Structure formats: structure tokens, C-alpha cells
Amino acid sequence: MLEFIKTGGPYMWLLMITSLVSLTYILERAWALRWTRIVPQAVESAVENCQGKRDIPVLKEVCEQHPSAASRLLVAAASHLDWPIAENVDAIQIRARKEVASMERGLVFVEVVVGIAPLLGLVGTIHGLITIFGDFGKASAASNEALAKGIAFALNATLMGLLIAIPSLVAWSYFTKKIETLTIELETLCDEFVRRVYRHR
Numbered sequence: 001m002l003e004f005i006k007t008g009g010p011y012m013w014l015l016m017i018t019s020l021v022s023l024t025y026i027l028e029r030a031w032a033l034r035w036t037r038i039v040p041q042a043v044e045s046a047v048e049n050c051q052g053k054r055d056i057p058v059l060k061e062v063c064e065q066h067p068s069a070a071s072r073l074l075v076a077a078a079s080h081l082d083w084p085i086a087e088n089v090d091a092i093q094i095r096a097r098k099e100v101a102s103m104e105r106g107l108v109f110v111e112v113v114v115g116i117a118p119l120l121g122l123v124g125t126i127h128g129l130i131t132i133f134g135d136f137g138k139a140s141a142a143s144n145e146a147l148a149k150g151i152a153f154a155l156n157a158t159l160m161g162l163l164i165a166i167p168s169l170v171a172w173s174y175f176t177k178k179i180e181t182l183t184i185e186l187e188t189l190c191d192e193f194v195r196r197v198y199r200h201r
Contacts, residue, residue: 011124015117015160022113022168025106029175033103038182039189040066047074047193053081056197069099069182073190078197085198092190099186103179110172114165121161128154 046062049055056078063071076095080088132150 011120011157015120018113018117019164022110025109026171029106033178038068039070039185040068042066043070047189070186070189077194100183107175110168114169114172117164118161121158124157125154
């Protein structure tokens with residue numbers, strides 16, 4: 001592996017840095033976007049059991065015991081029950097945008113890696129080819145084998161760039177879809193809570 005990196009030229013080290021950045025944020029988002037950290041089962045059950053204003057203290061207690069995006073949104077909604085329903089919904093939406101932004105944190109770096117890794121690989125390959133053909137004029141005709149080997153080494157950078165970009169693209173697409181699903185779940189949960197409480201009020 002080390003030999004593969006060395007033969008790819010100086011741009012291979014930049015590609016290794018981009019791969020580490022991408023891997024770091026992928027692992028961090030995989031941990032942060034677990035379903036139990038965003039919408040705990042206990043919080044969902046508490047919303048289902050909340051039939052009116054008298055059940056609000058129990059709901060708040062459950063939310064405090066299970067800190068999450070859903071808990072913060074429900075506590076915000078429960079704290080503004082004396083407001084008209086339209087104003088409360090607006091307040092929830094503002095808070096929800098903050099929660100969604102928090103869930104998306106770091107994904108922009110993965111998206112950037114998806115774009116620049118193949119380009120860095122291509123630049124590394126072109127740099128390698130320029131070096132090879134620059135020295136080829138001074139070499140003898142018997143160095144065809146060395147030329148072929150040099151071109152193969154130069155293409156290592158392009159291969160490395162693609163090997164970094166493809167998994168990063170898969171991870172970015174997966175997390176983007178998961179955030180969309182979690183957002184819908186949060187919206188449904190908050191809507192159910194608000195409608196139920198205001199109806200009984």
C-alpha cells in the first residue's frame with residue numbers, strides 16, 4: 001500500500017488527506033444520525049400517551065431523560081401551548097430548521113471530497129505523464145518498458161481519486177436520504193402532538 005502511494009506521486013498524499021477527512025465525517029455522521037439519537041422510542045411512546053395538558057409534565061420528563069432532536073422540539077412546543085396554534089407551529093418550524101442544520105453538519109465536507117478527489121487524481125496523473133514524457137526524449141529507444149511502467153504508476157492517482165470519491169458519494173447520498181426521512185418523522189411527531197393537545201384544550 002505504501003509503495004502504491006509513493007509511486008502515485010506527491011498528489012497521492014493530498015488524496016490520502018481527503019480520504020481521511022471524508023472517513024472522519026462519515027463515521028461521525030453515522031454515530032450522530034442513529035435513529036435512537038434523533039427520535040428515541042421512549043419519546044414516541046410518550047407522545048402517543050399524551051392525551052392532553054395534564055400529561056405534559058410526564059412528556060417533558062421523558063424528553064429530559066432522552067435528550068434528542070425530537071425531545072427538544074416537543075419541549076419547545078409544550079412550552080408555548082398558551083400561544084395560538086399557528087404561532088406555536090411557526091416556532092416549532094424555526095427550531096426544526098436548526099435541528100436539521102445540526103443533522104447536516106459535516107456532510108458538506110463529504111460532498112466536497114466527492115467533487116475534488118477525482119480531480120486531484122486526474123491532476124496527479126497528468127503531472128506524472130508530463131514528468132515521464134519530459135524525460136522520455138532523453139532516454140534510449142530501449143526504455144519502452146520503463147515508459148509503460150511509468151504511465152501505469154501515473155494512473156494510480158486517478159484510481160485512488162475514484163476509490164475515494166465513490167464510497168464518499170454513496171455515504172453522502174445515504175445520509176442525505178436518512179436526514180430527509182428523520183425530518184419527516186420529526187414533523188409527523190410534532191404535528192401529532194400539537195393537534196392532539198390543542199384539540200383537547
